[in-house]
Amino acid sequence: MSYKLGFCVLELTNKCNLRCPHCASDSGCSRGDELSRTELQQVFRDLSELGCHTMSMLGGEILLRADWFEICQDARKAGMDLQLITNGLLVNGEVRRKFLKLKPQTVAVSLDGASRETYRKQRGIDGYDRCMELLHRLYEDGHRQVSAITTFSSVNIHEFDDFADLFIDTGIVWQVQLVHKAGHRFDDRLLLDHEQYAFFADKVKYWMNEYNGRLKLRHMDDFGYFAITPELRFTHQVWDGCPAGRRVIGIRSNGDVLGCLSLGDDFAEANLRQVPLKEIWQSDKYFQRFRNKEQHLCGKCAKCSFGRICKAGCSAMAISGSGTIGDNPYCVRRLEEERILTDMFG
DSSP states (O other), X not given: OOOOOOEEEEEOOOBOSOOOTTOTTOOBSOOSSOOOHHHHHHHHHHHHHTTOOEEEEESSOGGGSTTHHHHHHHHHHTTOEEEEEEOSTTOOHHHHHHHHHHOOXXXXXXXXXXXXXXXXXXXXXXXXXXXXXXXXXXHHHTOSOEEEEEXXXXXXXGGHHHHHHHHTTSOOEEEEEEOOSOSTTOOGGGSOOHHHHHHHHHHHXXXXXXXXXXXXXXXXXXXXXXOSSGGGTTXXXXXXXXXXXXXXEEEOTTSEEESOTTSOGGGEEEETTTSOHHHHHHOTTSSHHHHTGGGGOOHHHHHSTTHHHHTTSOHHHHHHHHSSTTOOSOOHHHHHHHHHHHHHHO
């Protein structure tokens, strides 16, 4: 079967000015063997020939790579749209002018606290005021889309309403996602427990329905899947499984290729310096766990009537919840079924 590549997530550098405990890449230090600009130019050509239309640039912190702007220009020249993701702490007037020159699809800033205290707990630094000011400045700059990305964990889930209040009537897109198990610094206590996940689902339902048009709330592929409740049916009612290795590819700064950069070392398929990108994507040798994911279903996902369509949702969340890609407890439909059974039988 031929798979059309549409989206690439590129770790431009693993070097970072922060040491966030929930970072999937253990960002902080450079990997030491980063792809050169010349190597990346070839990668962009290969991606373009494979049909890739969107490139998400992240780190680490992209601004810590000296040639970040030139590399982003290379990606644009190769015909790809750009999504730029930054923690925002190094963005100054010059950087903002360069962002505008790139004409990105999206400029996104990570914001994991709706208060100074919670931001500091999540990221270890006082950056809340700087990031909030930056988000509004970027919006005033006239970008096509400015996003605030919030990763919800047990540390900040209580601030959901406070986050929502920050972005009502602002035009800023608020992207919400769930913390997942990854990286050596990760503490399992950061994962949402069952009650916290139910709280998250209820909040998404409330804010997306009650403030539709006033709050630009976007959920990621780690949430939803064939909901029963009409108010949540927009969350992947049409979903054909995790896109990793099927429509999406992740490339680390050292050339390691994964189906998704949210996954760990065990999911590195090959390295671009040993195997050409086109061969990695087009060969039947790689990405088999994702391209045949229905064969790995287990637990409740194997018994679900939508199991072979849904394929256990987001692979990173499935691993976080069950230790396998084939059973995902972070599922709205499963949550709703449990509530129905509780209401019926107590």
